[in-house]
Amino acid sequence: MSSQPTPLADAAMAPLGDCVLSSRVRLARNLVGFAFVNRSSPEQLADIVHRVQSVRLGGPFEGGARWVNVQGTSPADRLLLFERNLISRPFVEATHPRCAAISADESTSVMVNEEDHLRLQMLAPGMQLRELSDRMFAFDGAVERSLEYAFHPRFGYLTACTTNVGTGIRVSAMLHLPALSMVQELERVQRAAKELHLAIRGFHGEGTDALGDFYQVSNQKTLGRSERDIVEEFAGSIVPQFVEYERAARRVLLERDAAALDDRVHRALGILRSCRLLSLEEAIKFLARVRLGVALGRIDHIPIALVNRLLLEVQPAHLARATGTSIGNGRDDRAPRAELVRNSLR
Amino acid sequence: MERTCDCCPNPAVVHETLVHNGVKTEVHLCAEHAAERGYILPTATGPSLIATKLVEKASATAARAVKTCPNCGMTMQSLRESGLVGCATCYRHFEEELGTLIERTQDGATAHVGRHPSQVSSLIDRAAARNRISRELREAVSREEYERAARLRDELLALGTSDTSGETAMGEVRP
Numbered sequence A: 001m002s003s004q005p006t007p008l009a010d011a012a013m014a015p016l017g018d019c020v021l022s023s024r025v026r027l028a029r030n031l032v033g034f035a036f037v038n039r040s041s042p043e044q045l046a047d048i049v050h051r052v053q054s055v056r057l058g059g060p061f062e063g064g065a066r067w068v069n070v071q072g073t074s075p076a077d078r079l080l081l082f083e084r085n086l087i088s089r090p091f092v093e094a095t096h097p098r099c100a101a102i103s104a105d106e107s108t109s110v111m112v113n114e115e116d117h118l119r120l121q122m123l124a125p126g127m128q129l130r131e132l133s134d135r136m137f138a139f140d141g142a143v144e145r146s147l148e149y150a151f152h153p154r155f156g157y158l159t160a161c162t163t164n165v166g167t168g169i170r171v172s173a174m175l176h177l178p179a180l181s182m183v184q185e186l187e188r189v190q191r192a193a194k195e196l197h198l199a200i201r202g203f204h205g206e207g208t209d210a211l212g213d214f215y216q217v218s219n220q221k222t223l224g225r226s227e228r229d230i231v232e233e234f235a236g237s238i239v240p241q242f243v244e245y246e247r248a249a250r251r252v253l254l255e256r257d258a259a260a261l262d263d264r265v266h267r268a269l270g271i272l273r274s275c276r277l278l279s280l281e282e283a284i285k286f287l288a289r290v291r292l293g294v295a296l297g298r299i300d301h302i303p304i305a306l307v308n309r310l311l312l313e314v315q316p317a318h319l320a321r322a323t324g325t326s327i328g329n330g331r332d333d334r335a336p337r338a339e340l341v342r343n344s345l346r
Numbered sequence B: 001m002e003r004t005c006d007c008c009p010n011p012a013v014v015h016e017t018l019v020h021n022g023v024k025t026e027v028h029l030c031a032e033h034a035a036e037r038g039y040i041l042p043t044a045t046g047p048s049l050i051a052t053k054l055v056e057k058a059s060a061t062a063a064r065a066v067k068t069c070p071n072c073g074m075t076m077q078s079l080r081e082s083g084l085v086g087c088a089t090c091y092r093h094f095e096e097e098l099g100t101l102i103e104r105t106q107d108g109a110t111a112h113v114g115r116h117p118s119q120v121s122s123l124i125d126r127a128a129a130r131n132r133i134s135r136e137l138r139e140a141v142s143r144e145e146y147e148r149a150a151r152l153r154d155e156l157l158a159l160g161t162s163d164t165s166g167e168t169a170m171g172e173v174r175p
Helices: A007-013 A042-053 A075-083 A089-093 A129-146 A178-182 A186-195 A227-274 A280-295 A304-313 A316-323 A334-344 B031-036 B046-065 B076-082 B088-093 B095-105 B118-142 B146-158
Strands: A020-029 A066-069 A099-102 A108-112 A118-125 A169-176 A198-201 A214-219 B014-020 B023-029
Touching: A020 A129, A020 A227, A042 A099, A042 A108, A075 A089, A075 A316, A118 A129, A129 A169, A129 A227, A129 B118, A169 A227, A169 A280, A178 A186, A178 A227, A178 A280, A186 A198, A214 A227, A227 A280, A227 A334, A280 A304, A280 A334, A304 A316, A304 A334, A316 A334, B023 B031, B088 B095, B118 B146
Parallel strands: none
Antiparallel strands: A020 A118, A020 A169, A066 A099, A099 A108, A108 A118, A169 A214, A198 A214, B014 B023
């Protein structure tokens, strides 16, 4: 398993990196000749895995794909892949035959037998949806030369859930919106997002809380608009607007009471530098505040890349791996987390 | 020429053309084999025929009530309960029902716009070319330009038969 920082940790100088942690493009695809995952037997699912593994994926996998047989992987390693945003939570927890291909630079992953036969996913730090989608369409075209996709002239690419049918595309950006939260504007922004038919989720996607004021914003509509239009709206309008609101809120905070803002971000840094027990929730909450301080130049000597990397390394599977311990069974990992963060921010 | 039964050398009395997934199959059966396969022959008269028809109608109604995907066995009810479609064939089999459901989940959108598999685009191109050539062929014939018509006919033949509903990318579950 890789110990290199994921592309997400490099968001330091990425476009709009002060407010956008990462961009993601995902395509849902199903293969001709097989029922969808929810109606396939374990034998058929194993056949699909075999079929996909037998072709050359091309694109980001040109140098070879790292195939992870998720069924035969330990829960800790599965969780590690999830924390690195390479596989989804349902994919970690499923019990049926499935596998994932991961590119050497961890920018691209293919989940085989998630809700659909194929989920192609690409990640990049900061706001890079246009670049990502160009690469994704080229990759999708390369995969399609080896694997025939289920397609309907009216409904487009066919998916198990009708919320993905058509283009099968989901574009998303992980936004950091702490100032909007502090000036209590977040609810209004969320309402506006709903009106624009956007989904807003927490740090780890569906069903997770907005820990540290990180919000994953994604398109909900996949039919009736071209992929290019969907990407362009996100990259050219939606994400820049969120960023503009957040930056305006940051300016307001500084103008209104810079001392209070400084106190808040430095207090968070103080806790992280001196705590002895640190829960995951606390770690993300305080790291997010420090991140705001760094982005606004109120905290120096700490690169934003370090904060981004710590946001990943404080997560349970990463922490267990770094400290050589096991995860789960209600094991208290607060002490090693506090030690890791203390040492890193010294 | 009289057709013989598909199963024996006797003359066929039942002739049926079946089209399944764009593939045409002809069935020719003698009276005996037709009866064996459940065909109702026109020789049956009176109450027995009426009774058979009624039974047939009742079972057809029952089949409609629980419409099932011929490929994966999914019903609309289980689809609604799980929120998941079973296979590519479901999209054709439940096209009307799914069309309504999709319109609701996709904020009023009813049809795909955007990328499509290259195989499909070549089918679309071929269908468009066939339409154009057919039109030109009709015009050539009406103008009695037989040489041109012959050339157009050859082009049309070279493009293959009209099997291009664009659905060839939708497969069935393999056995």
